[in-house]
Amino acid sequence: MPRKKPTPEAAAALKPQPKSAVEKALDKLGLHRPIDFALHLPIRYEDETKIKKLEDALDGDNAQIEGEITSCEIAYRPRRQLVAVLNDGTDSCQLRFFNFYPSQQKQLAVGARIRARGELRGGMFGWQIVHPVCKAAGSALPTSLTPVYSTVAGLPQAYLRKAVVNGLARAESSGALRETICSEILSKIGQSAAWNLREALSFLHYPSPDVTLAQFEDHTHPAWQRLKIEELLAQQLSQLTSKMERDALLAPSLKAQKGGLHEKLLATLPFALTKAQQRVSEEIAQDLSQTRPMHRLLQGDVGSGKTIVAALAAAICVDAGQQCALMVPTEILAEQHFRKLVVLLEPLFEPLNLKVAWLTGSQTAKQRREALALIESGQAALVVGTHAIIQDKVIFKNFALAIVDEQHRFGVAQRLALRAKMNAPGHEPHLLMMTATPIPRTLAMSYYADLNVSTIDELPPGRTPILTKVLSDSRKDQVIERIADQIKRGRQVYWVCPLIEESEMLDLSNATQTHQELTEAFPGMLIGLLHSRMPPAEKKAVMQLFTSGEMKLLVSTTVIEVGVDVPNASLMVIEHAERFGLSQLHQLRGRVGRGAAASACVLLYSTGESGRLGDTAKARLKAMAETNDGFEIARLDLEIRGPGEFLGARQSGAALLRFADLLEDAALLERIRSVAPLILRDHAELAAQHIERWMGGKVDFLKA
Incomplete structure (x- = not known):
């Protein structure tokens, strides 16, 4: 009997519906299951539990004040802005908005009683708050700190707060927050059973105002410690499980043959x-x-x-x-x-x-x-x-x-x-x-x-140490003189640039422009240009000319970061070195010093309009000048960038740590590593629940 065609209405119902803007925003944050919302912890808190009097305030206080609007007008100097004045009975404070809507102007009408929250600045013209959060006065004050969550465009804090409350309730009712770590294991880790997961999450989403904000920021509160233990344990259990599953598979036995x-x-x-x-x-x-x-x-x-x-x-x-x-x-x-x-x-x-x-x-x-x-x-x-x-x-x-x-x-x-x-x-x-x-x-x-x-952990004999110099790009002429000297001695030189083309955001030299400048500095010399947008055949031709020694100077982006081996190259110049990561700088530096000639790496930095280098860039360049040891470089890179950047979080596919800190929590990680095999052996079902709670669909990624 022929199958009946579905009606247009039925066909439309079967068709996957496009996601709403809110659903797409939640996808970006990885918020799908109730437990995902429960584990989406605040990045900071705002204290709306108290009203501060202006007469008691200090410059720089992040405070909530309440009073009556005594004036509200649009000013045009130095730029268009909405300026309202709030009087709390002890003093007045300007509320200043550079971006505003008609509804805000209406909310701040003269005579309205308002609560305004923000950073108080005390200048010669009295108190002011720029872009305060305002609401009508009169409602009861909250009894806990107000959480502020990491979000994306299209997902307001108010919506996210409600979604988290709902997710937390659903996670609890579904049993997703049930205990998976017994008290015996907690004691071996060195943690009391005073805080279970449900209590820790409830507290961290809605902490009481008597806990100092500093305790939340440095993650020392026992509730935070419980979350760190949960997360590190999930990571160790999932990796051990993955290893056990792999060990159960078979591989061909490949034995080295005598005389083979x-x-x-x-x-x-x-x-x-x-x-x-x-x-x-x-x-x-x-x-x-x-x-x-x-x-x-x-x-x-x-x-x-x-x-x-x-x-x-x-x-x-x-x-x-x-x-x-x-x-x-x-x-x-x-x-x-x-x-x-x-x-x-x-x-x-x-x-x-x-x-x-x-x-x-x-x-x-x-x-x-x-x-x-x-x-x-x-x-x-x-x-x-x-x-x-x-x-x-x-x-x-x-x-x-x-x-x-x-x-x-x-x-x-x-x-x-x-x-x-x-x-x-x-x-x-x-x-x-x-x-x-x-x-x-x-x-x-x-x-x-x-x-x-x-x-x-050792280099082959014959590798020459590389001298690393850090120079301002104002001394580029001296670098060009050094290049001329190396080429005269029959050596070859790399010049690495961070960008291929101009960017409106970053005023950086690009490879094409640098190539042109060096061509003018060395008329008649064959100077190569290599970047990722070139056709493969063209890249290959350029590299062959450089490898053969016919080309003495190669201007390149980071496509030469790994694998390029030209023993005759003795000088590496890295332009805008402050823009590169530490491990990347070390990889680039490793392109020279591969032969018998003394080699050098020049890190050219630019301070831009500010006239100064940032602390992170300074730390990177200092580390490069002080050591050639890749293991020390890696340790410093982890300190500076954190594990997410170090590992290439976008490539890893596995959940990186959100709550624990590998450097600060190394001792805790050691203890958890020692108990993870015991949990898998004695509490296999609880271990599986624990992994599912934290890893969800990402478990497969651990197999890579």
């Missing part, structure tokens, strides 16, 4: 491995020999020799008859790795009729077809490329080892997609992630709790 490719590669190297390289290679080889999937992070400073360690791991994989993929974030870095690995491995692969394949977005259709055929047949034993590797058309015959370089530059979904290339249910490839941004210990304990970490 691994040993042959070591024998052909023109240098001896450092002790650190030997140690981490053995750790990786041990992992690969297991039937449990390796999940290891290899960290090492710029130039410490991570690529050769990756090549040794790939050799073990290929020796076992399996395929390996190395995924990198940029084509420049992919090509750099490809060139090195072809030289190292193809002579060993040829007798076995195997190849190193190359896969990027800029390949021709013919090149891509050939590469895809090699990969699918299994003849491509090692595949080097960008995110092109994870496209659907790429089919591996026997994929067993995924290596991700500069892993923080990839999104979580991309890392998961690479591992999914091993299309065998219940199986997973071994994963080796590499980074030249060392991970401070507190981050390793927290965000990398489910990873084994290998560290190359």
Whole structure:
């Protein structure tokens, strides 16, 4: 019997309805479940519980005053503004609005009794508040501090406050706030059971006015401590669970063969491995020999020799008859790795009729077809490329080892997609992630709790120390003289700029303008320009000219941040260095000092119209001048930027800490790390509820 077509009304009802502006705003804040609203804590509080008399006020007080409007008019000098005067019986205060609506003018009519709240400023013309919050007087004063929530456009505080109240009530009635941490565990962590989660949340949303605002700001109140414990425990439990699930999967056992490719590669190297390289290679080889999937992070400073360690791991994989993929974030870095690995491995692969394949977005259709055929047949034993590797058309015959370089530059979904290339249910490839941004210990304990970490903590012999100078851009002429001197000595120079094009917001030099200035300063010299908007073929041509030594000076944006290896380059100039992050500055600096020549990095800074550098920029530049140690740089970077920026929160996909502070709460994190396995063992159901409460749908991201 033919199926009846639905009526237009029924069809319209089945069609997904577009989201309202409020729903879109809530999505941006990640507010979906009742518990999400309950955990959306205030960023600060306003005290509306008291009325302050002007005669008792001090300059700078954030106060609420109440009185009668004695005048209200629109003034036009120095600019159009609404000025009302409120008298509270002890003194008068001007209420000044530079942006206002007719409704505000009506609210502040002469004779109206008003409550106004804001920062009191006492000048020669008496008290004033600029843009106060005003409401009609007469209603009862609140009994708790008024919460102020983080919000986005289209979501007023009043709406958000009601939504949080509603979410808190629904979370409690649904059981989402039930206790998941027993008193025995709390005592092991060093916290009393005096504050449960429900009490802590109620208090933090609506605190009594007798608690000082300072206690909320520094997060020392017991209610805040309870939230920190809950959050850190959720993070540790979720990562441990993820590790247990992964350990239950199977991976091919890849064992280094006696006299195999691994040993042959070591024998052909023109240098001896450092002790650190030997140690981490053995750790990786041990992992690969297991039937449990390796999940290891290899960290090492710029130039410490991570690529050769990756090549040794790939050799073990290929020796076992399996395929390996190395995924990198940029084509420049992919090509750099490809060139090195072809030289190292193809002579060993040829007798076995195997190849190193190359896969990027800029390949021709013919090149891509050939590469895809090699990969699918299994003849491509090692595949080097960008995110092109994870496209659907790429089919591996026997994929067993995924290596991700500069892993923080990839999104979580991309890392998961690479591992999914091993299309065998219940199986997973071994994963080796590499980074030249060392991970401070507190981050390793927290965000990398489910990873084994290998560290190359020494540089190969022959790397020259890099002298770092911090100079004002007013001394650019001296820098150009230094460039001329280096080029005369047969050396090469990088000049890095932060922007490609002019921005109305930032008065910064762009790469094109700097290239023009340097071309005029060095007439007749071949000066390269490299930025992310250039076609890949053009980028490749410029890099080849610079790598060959034909081009002496390269003006570039941060596309040269990782992977570029030109041993003859001895000077790095970073323009507007105050705009770069500390780890990025260190990565850029690592492009020089790769040969025998003495090398230098010049950090040019601009103070702009203010005439002074900000405290954060000062701290970064000072750190760069004082140390070349990537681990110390990483520690300082974490202090300056916090974990969200350090890890690239937008890329991570997992919830970053909102309440705990990795630096301040390191001791608390240590204690929680020690009890998390006990909770999983003895209270598995409560642990699952705890993870769901805090992580929700983000649990899968931890598997990357």
